[in-house]
Amino acid sequence: MSRPPQPDGRVRAAAVALFAAKGFHGTGIRELADAAGLSSATLYHYMGTKEDLLVDIMQTSLDRLLTAAGQVLTESPSPVAAMNGLVQTHVVAHALRRSETLVVDTELRALSPERRRPIVALRDEYEDLWESVIEKGQAAGTFQVPDPSVARLALLQMCSGVANWYTSGGRHALAEVAETHAHLSLAMLGAAPDPGLPPAGHYIRLVTGVWGDDATAG
Numbered sequence: 001m002s003r004p005p006q007p008d009g010r011v012r013a014a015a016v017a018l019f020a021a022k023g024f025h026g027t028g029i030r031e032l033a034d035a036a037g038l039s040s041a042t043l044y045h046y047m048g049t050k051e052d053l054l055v056d057i058m059q060t061s062l063d064r065l066l067t068a069a070g071q072v073l074t075e076s077p078s079p080v081a082a083m084n085g086l087v088q089t090h091v092v093a094h095a096l097r098r099s100e101t102l103v104v105d106t107e108l109r110a111l112s113p114e115r116r117r118p119i120v121a122l123r124d125e126y127e128d129l130w131e132s133v134i135e136k137g138q139a140a141g142t143f144q145v146p147d148p149s150v151a152r153l154a155l156l157q158m159c160s161g162v163a164n165w166y167t168s169g170g171r172h173a174l175a176e177v178a179e180t181h182a183h184l185s186l187a188m189l190g191a192a193p194d195p196g197l198p199p200a201g202h203y204i205r206l207v208t209g210v211w212g213d214d215a216t217a218g
Helices: 009-022 029-036 040-046 050-075 079-096 098-106 113-139 148-160 174-188 200-214
Strands: none
Touching: 009 029, 009 040, 009 050, 009 098, 029 040, 050 079, 050 098, 050 113, 050 200, 079 098, 079 113, 079 148, 079 174, 079 200, 113 148, 148 174, 174 200
16 A cells, blocks of 8 residues: 655654544644644645545554554464453553554544545454454354454454543553453453463563554654
8 A cells, every 4th residue: 555755753743643632624734733843834845635644644553553463463372362462462552652543543534535445454454353363262162252243343442442541640550451451351252361371561562662762652
């Protein structure tokens, strides 16, 4: 999939914050320029269109989620281990990259049909990894679910919701949040507890490694 021109870091950061807070259509070009510390005339020198910015944010985030999920699946010896890793990685990413993931989860409707299709394909590729793990666990008798597709939707909705309420320095530490979601997810799938699964620290390091210096930038 072709990628739009890479935006200036200031412009991208401003767009992530504003799109998450006000929505794509609620964010004006002048407001975006002011947040990036640029004039409206100069802004276009550092970006393509406003839609290009949104596509870049979404594609970058989904590419990173796919990379992290791929690492989880490569290192996981069982469906239980794979689901534990997918859930914790997803929760950590949505906690550390709250604004970015909110934009991905809520602003797909803002894209034109031709720009939406490849982003939907990336999203579906990521979600298919979850469903494949659930189906493998079901086939092995490890997971007890009537419909893997519905289970996948329910789990992703629960885990993505972290972006709506988690704050660093709040009542719950990130490791606790990630491990609790993994415990709840495996219980929902009917899996027996496994004390030998990697802890949250492993997946926090994985996410920060994939996201690099961007990992805690919002």
